[in-house]
Every structure is written in structure tokens, then in C-alpha cells.
Amino acid sequence: MIEIKDLHKSYKMGSNSLHVLKGINFSVEEGELVAIMGSSGSGKSTLLNILGMLDELDEGSYTLDNVPIKDLNETKAAQYRNKFLGFIFQSFNLINYKSALENVALPLYYQRVGRKERQEKALKYLEQVGLKEWATHLPSELSGGQKQRVAIARAMAAEPKVLLADEPTGALDSTTSYEVMDLIQKINDAGNTILVVTHEEDIAQMCKRIVHLKDGVIVEDKKVKQVRASEYV
Amino acid sequence: MFSIDTWKEILKTIQKNKLRTFLTGFTVALGIFIYVTLYGMGNGLNNTFMKFFGDDATNIFRIYPSQTTIPFGGYKAKRQIEFKNEDLDDIAKEFAPLLEYITPQIRRGAFVTYKEKSDNYTTRAIAPGMQFAEKTIMMKGRYINAKDIRDRTKYAVIGRMVEKDLFQGKESLGEYIDIGGSAFKVVGVFQDDGGDNEERYIYLPFTTRQLIEGNNDKIGQVTLAFNEAIGYSGAMKFQRNLNEFIRKKKVISPNDPRGIYIENVADNLKQNQQFASVLKIIISGIAFAVIISGILGISNIMVFVVKERTKEIGIRKAMGATPKIIISTILLESIFITAIFGFIGMVLGIMTLNSIQGKVLEDDYFITNPSINSGTAIFVTILLVICGALAAYVPAKRAARIKPIVALRDE
Ligand SMILES: Nc1ncnc2c1ncn2[C@@H]1O[C@H](COP(=O)(O)OP(=O)(O)O)[C@@H](O)[C@H]1O
Numbered sequence: 001m002i003e004i005k006d007l008h009k010s011y012k013m014g015s016n017s018l019h020v021l022k023g024i025n026f027s028v029e030e031g032e033l034v035a036i037m038g039s040s041g042s043g044k045s046t047l048l049n050i051l052g053m054l055d056e057l058d059e060g061s062y063t064l065d066n067v068p069i070k071d072l073n074e075t076k077a078a079q080y081r082n083k084f085l086g087f088i089f090q091s092f093n094l095i096n097y098k099s100a101l102e103n104v105a106l107p108l109y110y111q112r113v114g115r116k117e118r119q120e121k122a123l124k125y126l127e128q129v130g131l132k133e134w135a136t137h138l139p140s141e142l143s144g145g146q147k148q149r150v151a152i153a154r155a156m157a158a159e160p161k162v163l164l165a166d167e168p169t170g171a172l173d174s175t176t177s178y179e180v181m182d183l184i185q186k187i188n189d190a191g192n193t194i195l196v197v198t199h200e201e202d203i204a205q206m207c208k209r210i211v212h213l214k215d216g217v218i219v220e221d222k223k224v225k226q227v228r229a230s231e232y233v
Numbered sequence: 234m235f236s237i238d239t240w241k242e243i244l245k246t247i248q249k250n251k252l253r254t255f256l257t258g259f260t261v262a263l264g265i266f267i268y269v270t271l272y273g274m275g276n277g278l279n280n281t282f283m284k285f286f287g288d289d290a291t292n293i294f295r296i297y298p299s300q301t302t303i304p305f306g307g308y309k310a311k312r313q314i315e316f317k318n319e320d321l322d323d324i325a326k327e328f329a330p331l332l333e334y335i336t337p338q339i340r341r342g343a344f345v346t347y348k349e350k351s352d353n354y355t356t357r358a359i360a361p362g363m364q365f366a367e368k369t370i371m372m373k374g375r376y377i378n379a380k381d382i383r384d385r386t387k388y389a390v391i392g393r394m395v396e397k398d399l400f401q402g403k404e405s406l407g408e409y410i411d412i413g414g415s416a417f418k419v420v421g422v423f424q425d426d427g428g429d430n431e432e433r434y435i436y437l438p439f440t441t442r443q444l445i446e447g448n449n450d451k452i453g454q455v456t457l458a459f460n461e462a463i464g465y466s467g468a469m470k471f472q473r474n475l476n477e478f479i480r481k482k483k484v485i486s487p488n489d490p491r492g493i494y495i496e497n498v499a500d501n502l503k504q505n506q507q508f509a510s511v512l513k514i515i516i517s518g519i520a521f522a523v524i525i526s527g528i529l530g531i532s533n534i535m536v537f538v539v540k541e542r543t544k545e546i547g548i549r550k551a552m553g554a555t556p557k558i559i560i561s562t563i564l565l566e567s568i569f570i571t572a573i574f575g576f577i578g579m580v581l582g583i584m585t586l587n588s589i590q591g592k593v594l595e596d597d598y599f600i601t602n603p604s605i606n607s608g609t610a611i612f613v614t615i616l617l618v619i620c621g622a623l624a625a626y627v628p629a630k631r632a633a634r635i636k637p638i639v640a641l642r643d644e
């Protein structure tokens with residue numbers, strides 16, 4: 001599903017250049033649930049943003065679902081993002097003046113799904129994350145956990161090939177974190193490929209594989225026995 | 234691009250950002266409103282000039298006699314110049330090829346009575362040419378004609394208001410009215426675009442007036458019309474020659490500022506039209522500046538709007554919005570707001586113009602019928618909408634180009 005070869009990325013700041021990713025090689029199969037771990041500043045988000053086509057790589061190759069991701073203009077990148085990827089952010093990134101339902105329906109709008117079908121689908125995914133009753137509420141009327149569940153429903157709505165979650169539990173307390181992880185595990189159980197960036201060990205243990213980043217390279221890549229989040233809720 | 238969904242999305246955004254919408258809309262509406270009212274006022278001023286000078290023929294001179302101020306040719310100063318019948322004939326003979334008609338005018342106030350009704354009116358004793366000079370329109374009957382002049386008939390042509398006041402709706406033609414002690418038969422009733430006061434005159438044959446006043450041959454003022462084919466410069470030359478001719482004939486110093494005065498209606502009109510059009514240009518300039526500042530206002534707001542929405546744009550991009558969609562949404566939003574509020578401003582402006590029309594404005598500020606033709610108003614509104622869209626395009630394009638990761642980081 002995802003194949004990355006010899007990926008390099010540096011940030012230029014004036015005359016200085018910060019080499020963040022220094023040759024990453026890694027691939028992800030369909031249906032995997034991968035945790036990307038590492039200390040703060042180790043380049044986890046940078047990697048995930050490149051995978052999400054929100055940022056560009058400097059060197060190396062990236063193939064997503066057998067499509068080489070290379071020299072994309074903004075329009076193509078937007079179309080690929082819409083077709084292949086769902087995003088879950090630490091700070092939720094919901095549009096504050098749109099209701100939960102409208103937020104979930106947004107990717108479908110950009111997929112040119114008809115209005116009625118859009119509503120139905122959005123409602124279906126809201127139901128899956130247990131927020132059907134909150135459909136008409138604005139994000140400001142929801143708790144942190146609820147907001148993240150809306151964001152997950154939104155990421156799911158477009159039925160992407162891969163879900164990318166950058167510290168999805170970073171802004172949540174542990175109980176809520178486990179609820180969100182429980183949801184992510186269930187989505188994965190249904191066959192979806194998911195990458196979760198985290199620096200919390202317990203969250204990482206709830207995935208099926210842990211990739212450890214340090215100083216811009218992968219220092220460890222191991223399969224783990226998944227801890228079910230439902231045991232904690 | 235123009236699907237119902239797009240509009241729903243835009244309406245939703247507008248609805249949820251009322252203050253911003255209001256600020257943009259207010260700027261646009263105010264700009265158009267000020268433009269429309271200013272432009273209308275400019276037109277009103279112009280109308281006033283046209284009204285002052287537009288109800289009489291323009292190819293005419295009026296010659297007014299007065300007292301001399303310089304001793305000349307053996308005469309003392311302070312001599313009252315008077316025109317006589319022979320002066321009229323001499324002018325007509327001298328300038329025959331240029332003349333269209335020539336008429337004297339002897340003005341006298343008179344107490345006029347018909348049965349129990351009576352009032353004071355101004356009578357103008359004239360020749361038939363006066364009808365053309367004053368652009369008098371006959372409602373019924375006829376004007377004073379050449380036969381009246383020759384036979385010194387006691388016929389009168391009365392204004393619409395005279396008939397209305399004296400006859401109270403009854404038929405006036407063929408009736409006799411008493412003018413200053415003499416009975417005159419009404420042979421015609423006229424109207425005049427110059428207004429009610431112009432319709433309170435009574436026209437009489439000038440020869441009849443002379444007969445009444447002791448069979449003299451004095452004529453008050455002379456009005457003459459020249460052939461329009463001589464053009465503006467021809468008219469100016471004619472005026473000079475005429476002035477010279479009369480001064481020689483009546484023995485008036487060429488340097489005397491008084492003695493006679495020739496009013497050149499064409500020249501007056503031209504000067505006043507120039508003045509009016511300069512005024513109009515100034516007003517249009519101000520109005521245009523208002524529109525420009527409106528456009529600058531919109532661009533400022535749009536820059537602010539786009540900046541404020543950077544993060545939202547980042548989110549939308551992450552969800553799959555292409556740059557084209559981002560730009561067109563922002564543009565349509567801007568067009569929608571400017572069009573609606575521009576229209577409101579336009580309508581309010583036109584309504585204001587309509588409601589401020591009236592006597593006070595006309596008498597005190599020389600503004601008659603302030604108005605803007607709808608074509609101009611719509612053109613300016615569309616211009617503002619297009620400029621608003623252009624103003625929005627620059628920041629929209631920039632926003633669409635910004636990398637989603639940068640936009641998402643924006644707080
Ligand atoms: N846009 C940027 N410009 C410059 N430096 C950046 C930028 N984004 C991230 N960095 C730097 O790159 C390094 C890795 O950042 P990041 O990928 O966000 O780390 P993590 O998510 O693992 O905490 C950090 O040192 C960070 O300061």
C-alpha cells in the first residue's frame with residue numbers, strides 16, 4: 001500500500017538547513033495498524049505530512065497504492081488526498097462554523113458526491129463513531145473526545161485507502177484517549193490501513209506494529225501483540 | 234462551479250460570518266449610494282441650467298436701451314436712449330440677410346378685468362416674431378399676426394394662468410377683457426415651458442399699445458433672431474456689428490458701458506453649459522473617487538478575510554479542495570456580497586434622489602430633478618462588482634497557492 005525508499009527531507013531556514021529525515025525506507029501493507037514513535041522533534045509529523053502529500057519530499061521515492069507520488073501540482077495533490085487519504089489531527093481541525101454533520105460531509109463535497117447521498121453517508125459515519133445525536137451541533141458544543149470522533153468520522157467518510165493520524169490522542173485525557181483508540185482499532189479491524197503518530201508507549205502498544213524514529217532514521221521496526229483498548233474502557 | 238452545492242456552501246459561509254459580510258457589504262453599498270446620489274445631484278445642477286436657458290430660442294439677441302454714462306457727440310451724459318419704429322426698420326434693412334425676424338417689446342403692467350374677476354398682469358406689446366423667440370405654444374386660437382400690427386387691432390393673446398384665473402374654466406376665446414381701461418378681444422390662449430409665471434403674460438400688438446399711449450412710435454426693447462446657419466462665431470460677429478451700428482445711429486460712445494446692452498442668448502447658454510459641464514465633471518470625479526475608495530475598501534477586507542481563513546483553507550485542502558475550487562469559492566463569495574449590497578446601495582441612492590426632489594432643493598440649491606439613468610447606475614454597480622472580484626482574486630490566489638501544511642499551522 002505504502003512504499004518509501006531513501007526518503008530525505010530538510011527544512012531551510014535562511015542560510016541554515018535542518019536535515020530532519022535522513023534516508024527512510026519503509027513500507028506498509030493493506031490492513032496494517034502502524035504506530036510511528038519517537039521523541040518530540042524526531043520527525044514523526046514531517047514523515048506523516050509527506051505521506052499525506054501535505055508537504056513535499058526532497059529526495060527518494062514514495063508510492064501509494066501503486067501510484068508514484070512525484071512532482072504533484074497542488075490540484076493533483078488535492079485530488080489524491082481526497083481519493084486516497086483521511087486525516088486525523090491532534091488539534092482536530094474541524095471547521096468551527098459548520099455542524100458535526102457538515103464537517104463530516106466536507107470531503108464528500110470535494111468528491112462531488114450528491115447532496116442527499118452526502119448527508120446519508122456523513123450520518124452513517126457519525127453513527128459509527130457514536131455521535132448521531134450530535135449531528136447538528138457545532139464543534140464548540142462538543143467535548144475534546146467528541147471532536148476527535150467527528151474528525152475520525154470525517155476521515156472515514158471519503159472511504160480512503162489510508163488513514164493518517166498525527167497524535168490523535170495528544171490533546172485528550174487517558175480515558176478519552178482509549179475510547180478514541182478503541183474506535184481506531186475497530187476501523188482497522190474492518191480492514192482499513194492506519195498510521196498513528198504518537199510518543200506515548202501505551203498508545204503505540206495498541207497498534208500492531210511500531211516504527212521507531214530517532215535522529216531522522218528508523219532505528220527499530222517491530223510487530224507487537226496488540227493491546228485492545230476496550231480492556232481499559 | 235455554479236452548482237447549487239457551491240451556492241449553499243457560499244451562503245453558509247456568508248451566514249456564519251455576519252460581521253465580515255456586513256462590513257464588506259456596507260462599504261460597497263455606501264460607495265454605490267454616494268456615487269448615485271452625487272451623480273444625480275450633478276445631473277440636477279445641469280438640469281437647472283438647461284431649464285433656465287432652455288425654454289427660449291437660443292439664436293436671439295435682446296437689445297435693451299438704458300441711460301448713457303459718457304457725454305458724446307454733443308449730447309450730455311445720462312441721456313435715456315429710446316428705440317423708435319424707424320430703428321426697428323433700419324436694423325431690419327441693414328442686417329436683412331442675417332435676420333430671421335425682429336420684434337419690439339413694450340412691457341406694461343395693467344389691471345385686467347373680466348366680469349367680476351380682475352387682477353394685475355404684465356402685458357407685452359409685441360410683433361409676431363416674439364412667438365418664436367419665447368417658444369410660445371398656442372393652446373387654442375391664434376397668436377398676434379401681421380394684420381393685427383397693421384390694423385392696430387384690439388386683440389389679446391392670454392396665458393394659460395390668466396385664462397384660468399379670470400375665466401374660471403369658462404371659454405375665453407371671443408370674450409372681451411378690460412386691459413387698463415381698453416376692451417380687448419381674446420383671440421388666443423398660450424402655454425410656455427418656462428413655468429407658471431411665463432403663463433401670466435398677455436400679448437398685444439405693439440402698434441395698438443403705441444396708439445393707446447398717444448399714438449407715439451416708441452418701442453421698449455428689441456428682440457431679434459438671426460439665421461442659425463451663421464454659427465457661433467457668426468453670431469458673435471453679428472453682435473459686434475449690431476452694437477456698432479446702433480451706437481452710431483443713436484450717437485452713443487463706443488466706450489460707454491451703458492446706453493444699450495445686447496444680450497446674446499447663445500453666448501450665455503454656451504458659457505453656462507460650460508460651467509455646468511465643468512461642475513458635472515468635478516462631481517463625477519468626486520463620485521469616481523468614492524468608487525475607487527470603495528474598491529480599496531473591498532480589497533482590504535478581502536485580504537483580511539482570506540488571512541483570517543488561512544487555517545480553514547488548509548483544512549479544506551487536506552480534505553481535497555483544489556486551488557481552483559478555493560479561488561472560485563472566495564471569488565463567488567465576494568461577487569455575491571458586492572452584487573447584493575451594490576444593488577441595495579443603488580436602489581437606496583435612486584430612492585434618495587427621488588425623495589429629495591422638490592421646490593426647496595430647486596430654489597435654494599439650483600438642483601432640479603436630480604437623477605441618474607439606470608444604465609449608468611447599473612454600469613457602476615457592475616464595475617464595482619468586477620473590481621471587487623479582482624480585489625479578491627489576488628489574495629484568493631495567494632491562499633490557494635499556500636502549502637496546506639503551512640496553512641494548517643496558522644492560528
Ligand atoms: N516548517 C518547518 N520549518 C522548519 N523546521 C521545522 C518545520 N517543521 C518542523 N520543523 C523541525 O523539524 C523537526 C521535526 O519536526 P516534527 O516532524 O514536527 O517532529 P515531531 O512530530 O516528531 O515532534 C523539529 O526540529 C522541528 O523544529
Ligand SMILES: [Mg+2]
Binds near residue numbers: 044045046
Ligand atoms: Mg509532531
